[in-house]
Amino acid sequence: MAVDHAAAEVDHLAAERAAARFDVEAMKIAWAGSRHAVDVADRMARLVASDPVFRKDNRTMLSRKDLFKDTLRKAAHAWKRIVELRLTEEEASLLRQYVDQPGYVDLHWGMFVPAIKGQGTEEQQKKWLPLAYKFQIIGCYAQTELGHGSNVQGLETTATFDPMTDEFVIHSPTLTSSKWWPGGLGKASTHAVVYARLITEGKDYGIHGFIVQLRSLEDHSPLPGVTLGDIGGKFGSGAYNSMDNGVLRFDHVRIPRDQMLMRLSQVTREGKYVQSDVPKQLLYGTMVYVRQSIVADASKALSRAVCIAVRYSAIRKQFGSQDGGPETQVLNYRTQQSRLFPLLASAYAFRFVGDWLNWLYTDVTQKLEVKDYSTLQEAHACTAGLKAVTTSATADAIEECRKLCGGHGYLNSSGLPELFAVYVPACTYEGDNVVLLLQVARILMKTVSQLTSGKQPVGTMAYMGKVQHLMQSKCAVKTEAFEARALRMAVNCAQNIGQASNQEEGFYERSPDLLEAAVAHIQLIIVTKFIEKVHQDIPGHGVKEQLQNLCNVYALYTLHKHLGDFLATGSLTPKQGALANEQLGKLYAQVRPNAVALVDAFNYTDHYLGSVLGRYDGNVYPALYEEAWKDPLNETVVPEGYHEYLRPLLKQQLKLSRL
Numbered sequence: 001m002a003v004d005h006a007a008a009e010v011d012h013l014a015a016e017r018a019a020a021r022f023d024v025e026a027m028k029i030a031w032a033g034s035r036h037a038v039d040v041a042d043r044m045a046r047l048v049a050s051d052p053v054f055r056k057d058n059r060t061m062l063s064r065k066d067l068f069k070d071t072l073r074k075a076a077h078a079w080k081r082i083v084e085l086r087l088t089e090e091e092a093s094l095l096r097q098y099v100d101q102p103g104y105v106d107l108h109w110g111m112f113v114p115a116i117k118g119q120g121t122e123e124q125q126k127k128w129l130p131l132a133y134k135f136q137i138i139g140c141y142a143q144t145e146l147g148h149g150s151n152v153q154g155l156e157t158t159a160t161f162d163p164m165t166d167e168f169v170i171h172s173p174t175l176t177s178s179k180w181w182p183g184g185l186g187k188a189s190t191h192a193v194v195y196a197r198l199i200t201e202g203k204d205y206g207i208h209g210f211i212v213q214l215r216s217l218e219d220h221s222p223l224p225g226v227t228l229g230d231i232g233g234k235f236g237s238g239a240y241n242s243m244d245n246g247v248l249r250f251d252h253v254r255i256p257r258d259q260m261l262m263r264l265s266q267v268t269r270e271g272k273y274v275q276s277d278v279p280k281q282l283l284y285g286t287m288v289y290v291r292q293s294i295v296a297d298a299s300k301a302l303s304r305a306v307c308i309a310v311r312y313s314a315i316r317k318q319f320g321s322q323d324g325g326p327e328t329q330v331l332n333y334r335t336q337q338s339r340l341f342p343l344l345a346s347a348y349a350f351r352f353v354g355d356w357l358n359w360l361y362t363d364v365t366q367k368l369e370v371k372d373y374s375t376l377q378e379a380h381a382c383t384a385g386l387k388a389v390t391t392s393a394t395a396d397a398i399e400e401c402r403k404l405c406g407g408h409g410y411l412n413s414s415g416l417p418e419l420f421a422v423y424v425p426a427c428t429y430e431g432d433n434v435v436l437l438l439q440v441a442r443i444l445m446k447t448v449s450q451l452t453s454g455k456q457p458v459g460t461m462a463y464m465g466k467v468q469h470l471m472q473s474k475c476a477v478k479t480e481a482f483e484a485r486a487l488r489m490a491v492n493c494a495q496n497i498g499q500a501s502n503q504e505e506g507f508y509e510r511s512p513d514l515l516e517a518a519v520a521h522i523q524l525i526i527v528t529k530f531i532e533k534v535h536q537d538i539p540g541h542g543v544k545e546q547l548q549n550l551c552n553v554y555a556l557y558t559l560h561k562h563l564g565d566f567l568a569t570g571s572l573t574p575k576q577g578a579l580a581n582e583q584l585g586k587l588y589a590q591v592r593p594n595a596v597a598l599v600d601a602f603n604y605t606d607h608y609l610g611s612v613l614g615r616y617d618g619n620v621y622p623a624l625y626e627e628a629w630k631d632p633l634n635e636t637v638v639p640e641g642y643h644e645y646l647r648p649l650l651k652q653q654l655k656l657s658r659l
């Protein structure tokens with residue numbers, strides 16, 4: 001009986017796939033970026049999926065200690081495979097992605113190495129990078145403190161130069177100056193890039209980066225003067241608990257002068273502070289790099305959740321049966337489509353804006369090499385804003401996908417609780433999203449104030465140069481409505497701030513509106529980059545049409561969701577708003593037959609998805625049933641504790657009833 005049922009479901013997804021009106025293989029290329037990208041990702045995903053060391057189906061049932069040890073084991077095994085198979089940097093990074101377990105390696109490769117690359121001199125890079133590349137040292141990024149995270153300039157750790165010994169003395173003067181949160185710090189790292197206030201000749205020169213050894217390379221014990229450990233369990237079972245986020249205190253720890261990262265500024269042998277002729281903001285360069293990679297990761301997390309929800313919605317049936325006939329696939333409900341398809345469209349939107357941001361970052365980096373700092377502000381605004389908007393949307397979307405999967409979405413075996421728990425801190429780390437959007441808002445206000453001086457805005461702010469036109473026109477064209485909305489919201493904020501007694505006070509008072517203006521500006525960028533993508537030559541039967549459809553869904557859904565902004569700024573009329581909503585309904589109907597194929601194009605293995613609901617073959621019910629029996633609670637029929645707590649209770653009730 002169960003077997004027949006399962007077979008019917010497998011057929012069901014096959015029918016969905018057959019109904020698609022486009023070439024899925026070609027869409028895989030459009031999603032991944034190239035044939036090469038598809039092939040290499042496919043190879044790495046399969047390599048991980050076929051290796052028993054990388055199994056993760058039991059992860060949520062492990063104790064914290066076992067989970068951490070499992071992470072160490074996986075990281076060591078991954079490194080072994082990378083060396084044995086002589087994998088390229090691209091292959092190695094994909095392999096780590098598919099292992100899919102947060103761990104110290106993320107910070108080692110993701111922040112420690114980039115910090116040395118970005119802020120170390122050539123000499124320092126030559127000394128430290130080979131050690132890091134061969135894992136002879138393990139590094140983390142120790143910036144945040146117990147008392148300060150967002151306010152980097154408020155950090156308290158000190159690095160005082162001692163000219164007698166040619167050393168810096170690293171010290172944590174207060175409890176709140178304890179480093180708190182750095183990933184990999186708690187148990188694994190031997191070294192850290194530590195951010196501290198540089199003090200020399202009695203003067204405080206503010207925050208600078210230092211390479212500090214924390215643990216012995218012989219026996220891993222903390223070096224003298226170093227106190228460190230893990231900060232404790234985090235949200236969700238499994239999830240981010242595989243990471244040893246740590247606490248670190250220094251008691252007058254001495255490091256050689258040449259362990260200050262000296263690309264941006266130096267301290268001489270005599271203790272003189274010398275500032276290089278580069279902008280101070282380059283100190284924040286590692287954060288810019290990581291923020292752009294977080295945008296790319298948003299589309300990965302979102303597409304995983306959407307893949308699970310779309311496939312399961314095609315399998316799940318509820319209501320609609322007459323005379324014992326088949327019930328309706330929940331994917332056919334208009335409400336399910338209107339909740340799910342915008343998320344599918346967002347996954348594609350974030351993927352393409354992530355690619356563009358990666359291009360922008362590379363371009364800015366090349367310009368910095370030749371001391372052209374003109375695009376630094378653009379890089380900061382785009383990475384900060386896109387990081388904030390895409391992570392917030394993705395976190396909300398994963399939770400929505402859980403609800404879209406009904407009760408079964410709440411089971412760990414659906415993969416969604418863990419995906420959510422791992423993902424949500426992205427709204428906080430690498431810059432709290434509100435703090436980052438306020439950075440964008442500051443840049444918007446600066447740009448508006450320069451409009452009257454005739455300075456033409458450039459890059460993603462260029463549309464603001466069309467101020468005369470956008471402030472007056474009624475907008476018929478989609479992008480123009482987005483431009484008008486963003487510009488008018490920014491100009492409104494600027495005018496209101498202008499009425500305050502001073503600029504800072506005005507900014508403070510208007511910050512909730514500024515936040516919304518920043519979101520409007522960033523959504524314009526996402527829509528624009530999606531449109532630019534679909535205007536490119538995209539090969540493959542029906543691929544361009546599907547992407548055009550999804551682009552329209554993303555734009556019209558965003559418009560519908562923020563209709564209040566568009567109406568309040570007069571960027572659209574109520575009639576246009578209503579028409580957009582009408583159109584959206586029609587677009588969903590076009591997405592429907594292609595939905596399963598559109599998530600197949602992400603090309604995720606069942607191992608990477610880690611979800612019984614999102615299985616490629618759609619064989620959901622037997623898998624759910626089987627999975628339940630693996631729970632440790634089911635190891636015995638009568639639970640532990642029965643004799644202690646249940647039996648006496650039941651016996652007592654029996655006695656009472658006899659009285």
Ligand SMILES: CCCCCCCC(=O)SCCNC(=O)CCNC(=O)[C@H](O)C(C)(C)COP(=O)(O)OP(=O)(O)OC[C@H]1O[C@@H](n2cnc3c(N)ncnc32)[C@H](O)[C@@H]1OP(=O)(O)O
Nearest residue numbers: 106110143149150151152153281284287288380429430431
């Ligand atoms: C591998 C992945 C796993 C991820 C793990 C997560 C790891 C982490 O979380 S690491 C810790 C991350 N921490 C943060 O992100 C902290 C967030 N805070 C900040 O970035 C800063 O404190 C910030 C930007 C809010 C304020 O900076 P601050 O210097 O105090 O003041 P502010 O006046 O706003 O900025 C000064 C100038 O620098 C510019 N600026 C600020 N940040 C940047 C930047 N990143 N790039 C370029 N310019 C910048 C501002 O636009 C401003 O320019 P202008 O003077 O022209 O107006």
Ligand SMILES: Cc1cc2nc3c(=O)[nH]c(=O)nc-3n(C[C@H](O)[C@H](O)[C@H](O)COP(=O)(O)OP(=O)(O)OC[C@H]3O[C@@H](n4cnc5c(N)ncnc54)[C@H](O)[C@@H]3O)c2cc1C
Nearest residue numbers: 141142143144148149150181182183425428429430431434
């Ligand atoms: C899982 C995880 C991993 C991390 N990994 C690392 C790491 O590897 N290395 C590292 O150095 N750090 C790390 N961090 C720390 C992280 O970067 C900080 O937590 C983050 O920058 C936010 O800072 P905060 O905790 O000080 O938040 P707070 O600034 O205290 O934020 C608290 C609230 O205040 C609001 N707020 C703050 N300032 C303003 C303002 N100016 N205007 C309006 N509202 C404001 C925020 O929006 C938020 O709602 C990690 C954090 C997490 C959760």
